[in-house]
Amino acid sequence: MTSLRKYLYGLIAVLIMSSWLIVSLAADQNTVKVNILMPAPFDDSTREIIRQFNKENQRKIEVNITRGPRETEAVSDLAISSLILGKSPYDAILMDVTWLPKYVEAGWLTPLDEWFTTNEISKVEEGAQRGNTYKGVLYRWPLVADIGMLYWRTDLMKKPPDTPYELVEISKELQKEGKVKYGYVWQGRQYEGLSCVFLEVITGFGGEWIDENGKVQLNENSNIRAVTWMNNLIKEGVTPKSVTNFSEPEALQSFKSGNAAFMRNWPYAWKELQKADSKVKGKVGVSTMVAENKENKTATLGSWGLAITKSSIHQNEVAEVIKYLTNEDSQRKLYSEFGYTPTASKVFNDYADSEENGILNNLRISLSASKPRPMVAAYAQISDILQRHLSAIFTDSKDVKKEIYKAQENTEKVMISAGIYKK
């Protein structure tokens, strides 16, 4: 009798366990798994938001973040090496603004118009709407905005300079008085940062890189004047010679240690400058880059946004995740905890008069004047050409006009062979 009872108990236990296993397996099968590739810093900053999403959508959608490298282009390398195989393990990719045309032309992305209405687009700050479409189709939804800014020392001047000439004048004066070692530090190394600096300066001089018809405009007089101005900064010692070796961290280090009156950098630098080890803590203001005329003032757009891969089999669910990640609550969290610039007009409005505003009002002004780098599939090539020639001017004392003409010729060749422009 007892053995029969034991047998019965055993049978019941097995039945309960197996039914639990079947139920949980079935539930697991119904859960859609969404995999997103993000650069490492965004994996850190969105972790809490993702955890919340997974909690709210239990057994429906489960988001997994693939932590990519820290360096921007290394993330693209990782994405490309899986995308070229046709079936990417990523349902969505957090993309830099410059990758978009290339990825679309390669046929890797899905248009987002189906999920994002014009009403939703209109809620995004105008500047942050840029760089998300290619040939009129929406492919990327902005997560954070990012723009190049001019940092200036509030303890050394009453207001920031408006024109390039004012910037040089103030710099020289402060250097002469021994208040700063350098006037203006920026990113002059041969890399993408140099193209970003270039775009702001030439626009400020009324120039253009590629016009809306795809025509290369590098050899325009205003561009030559702009590059001559940049070159003179180095020649006249307003900018240290070593700027040709500077990327963002070196420029930040120089400004943070009180060595420079002005710096060109991205908004992330603000938080760094407010840290205890900063010699300029509380003495820094930000403004839009200098220009000959006020209406030419601009900021290079460098935002991050989410795009859905064509090979994803859960596109509706991915869109749902993107909407959650970029909603106003998430943006507030990303701004207040990590300092990322929001994209929604409402969030800018909410913080407008708040103590937490920081530099947000200035960022909003610059964002409205922002400009994306040329939205062409061959952007990486043309930026590479530009960087090489600019670097030759700044480091090898090459003639400005000759080098710019060479850059024009080489860029034209690329644009023509890529079928973007016909001469």
Next chain:
Amino acid sequence: MIVLILPALILIGFIFGYPILRYIWISFHTSSVANGLIPQFNHGINWSRLINDARFWQDVLQTSRFAFVSVSLELVLAIAIALFLNQPFKGKGIIRAVSILPWALPTTIMALGWRWIFNSPYGPIDRIYNNLTGESLNLLSNPKITWIATVIADTWKTTPFIALIILAGLQTIPKDLYEAFELEGGTQFKALYKITLPMIIPYILISVVFRLAQAFGVFDLIQVMTSGGPAGSTESLGLYAYLNAMRFLDFGYSSTIMLGSFVLLIMGCLTVYCIFKMTKISIQK
């Protein structure tokens, strides 16, 4: 017999043969973002582009300069280090282990370290130079000298590798050879030329061929230290091919660059081999 080696042949075919054949095939096609990455036969346009590409030839010269200078420097230093490590002294084991450390470090990490060492104005080298002369050295932003910085970094990293091979060679030399030479009245200095160096020639040859091939394909060190700059003065063939594939999405031309440099490398190695052959030194002992 052939049946026995067939599995190995098939494996080699898959591992080496297929990728090379695929490279050759892609190099005759346009496979870029301009045509949606769908390969189209292009009658050898990539190859004529390569021959007329001034940037490719500039990179060939720059890469050869890098490879030749760094391998020569490494060889001289490695022989000296190996001779030193071959001497009996206290703590030899620890010194040997420490000397191999640079080689064991991942290239990207050590390249980042060197980038900061050479950084101006914050790196130590620049600070010392600045204290002495009052000027900045700008080692990483001077197209005339930046390549030397990459050679220094490479030499620091890979000298231990050659030293290790040569040390192995030194240990194969019988001691009685030196004793006999001494009895005949030879000096220690002469022994170096008459016995040591001739006996380690095969090891030198092997390490030179290894290192030349490796240095000719340099990518990570350059990418991290200089990204090919300033003004493209340190760009290597590996970096140029990488840019074309991963940044420009032009796989056709990238393959052509790789194959072109492969052909040039084989020619380079054959030249080294022939020089050794002419001097009647065999790699077989």
